[in-house]
Amino acid sequence: MFDHTSVGQFLERRFGINVPAISPWHRAVCGDLTSAFNFDSPNEDPFPTLPAIGDPTSLIAAALKLPKPSPPDTPEQLFQEPGMRLARALPYELQVHARARPQGGTLALSFHNSGRAGAVFHVYDRLHLDRIPHRYTVEAGKVVVDEWPLQANQGRYDLWVLGPSGFLREFRGTLPTGTSAHPQIELVYNVAAQTLELHATNLGRDKALLEIRANAYRNDGPWKLLVAHGERPVLSWSLIASHRWYDFTVTGTQFERRFAGRLENGQPGFSDPAVQARENMT
Numbered sequence: 001m002f003d004h005t006s007v008g009q010f011l012e013r014r015f016g017i018n019v020p021a022i023s024p025w026h027r028a029v030c031g032d033l034t035s036a037f038n039f040d041s042p043n044e045d046p047f048p049t050l051p052a053i054g055d056p057t058s059l060i061a062a063a064l065k066l067p068k069p070s071p072p073d074t075p076e077q078l079f080q081e082p083g084m085r086l087a088r089a090l091p092y093e094l095q096v097h098a099r100a101r102p103q104g105g106t107l108a109l110s111f112h113n114s115g116r117a118g119a120v121f122h123v124y125d126r127l128h129l130d131r132i133p134h135r136y137t138v139e140a141g142k143v144v145v146d147e148w149p150l151q152a153n154q155g156r157y158d159l160w161v162l163g164p165s166g167f168l169r170e171f172r173g174t175l176p177t178g179t180s181a182h183p184q185i186e187l188v189y190n191v192a193a194q195t196l197e198l199h200a201t202n203l204g205r206d207k208a209l210l211e212i213r214a215n216a217y218r219n220d221g222p223w224k225l226l227v228a229h230g231e232r233p234v235l236s237w238s239l240i241a242s243h244r245w246y247d248f249t250v251t252g253t254q255f256e257r258r259f260a261g262r263l264e265n266g267q268p269g270f271s272d273p274a275v276q277a278r279e280n281m282t
Contacts, residue, residue, distance in 0.1 A: 001164055003030050028118035028139045035088055085271040090264050091116035096161050097186055098171040106147040107157050113138040119164055126158040170258035181208035185250055185257050191265045196246050198235045202227040210252045216274040217242035239263055243270040
C-alpha cells in the first residue's frame with residue numbers, strides 16, 4: 001500500500017536522508033514505491049512510442065480548434081476493461097485463521113503476517129452492519145489475535161475479513177455444541193511449488209462432512225472431505241494456471257469458510273483474471 005508518506009520514504013531510500021515526520025505506523029504499512037519499478041531488468045519492456053512534439057505552436061493551434069468537451073446528459077455506467085494486466089510482485093504473505101471456542105462463547109481470529117511489509121485488515125460483522133469495522137495492523141513477522149464474543153448472537157457469527165491485494169476471508173457459522181462436529185480449517189501456501197494446501201482437523205466427536213468448491217479460476221470439483229475426530233487430512237491445488245489467484249469456499253453443517261487472494265512468490269504476475277467475469281455478473 002502507498003500513501004503520501006511513500007514519496008518521502010522513496011527519497012529516504014534514494015538519497016539517504018531522513019524524514020522524521022513519517023510515523024512508525026506508516027513505515028510498517030506503507031511502501032516506498034520501489035516495488036512499482038523493475039530494477040532487476042529495467043530495459044526489458046520496450047518503451048512506448050510517444051507522440052511527436054517538435055512543433056508545439058501548431059499542436060496548440062490544432063487543439064484550440066477542437067470542440068470543447070462537455071459532460072454527457074446521461075453518464076455512462078462504469079465498467080471493467082477486459083483482459084489482464086501485468087502486476088508487480090508484492091511483499092505480502094498473509095493468513096487469517098478462525099478458531100471457534102464453545103466453552104468461552106467466542107470466535108478467535110489470528111492474523112498472521114509472514115511477508116516483508118505490514119498490512120491492515122478490516123473485519124466487518126455482517127450480523128451487525130450498523131457497527132464500524134474492526135481494523136488490525138499487523139507488522140511483518142508478527143501475529144495478532146483477537147476474540148469476538150458471540151453470546152449476544154446465540155453463538156452465531158458472520159465475519160468478512162478484507163486485506164490488501166484482493167485478500168478475502170469469510171467466516172460464517174454457529175458454535176458447535178456437545179459432541180457435534182467441530183471442524184477447523186487452515187490454508188497453507190507452498191510458495192516454491194505454487195500450490196495451495198487446505199489442512200482440516202475435527203475437534204468434535206461426530207464426523208465432519210465438508211465440501212470444497214472453487215468460486216473462480218477452476219472448472220473441476222467440488223471436493224468432499226469426511227474428517228473423523230483427530231484426523232488431519234490435506235488437500236492441495238496448483239495455482240500456476242490461475243496465475244497464483246485462488247477462491248475456495250468450504251461448507252459443512254453450520255460451518256462455512258471462504259478463502260480468496262493471490263499467492264505471492266516474489267515474481268511479477270498478472271492482475272486478477274476473474275475481475276472481468278465478476279463485473280459481467282453484476
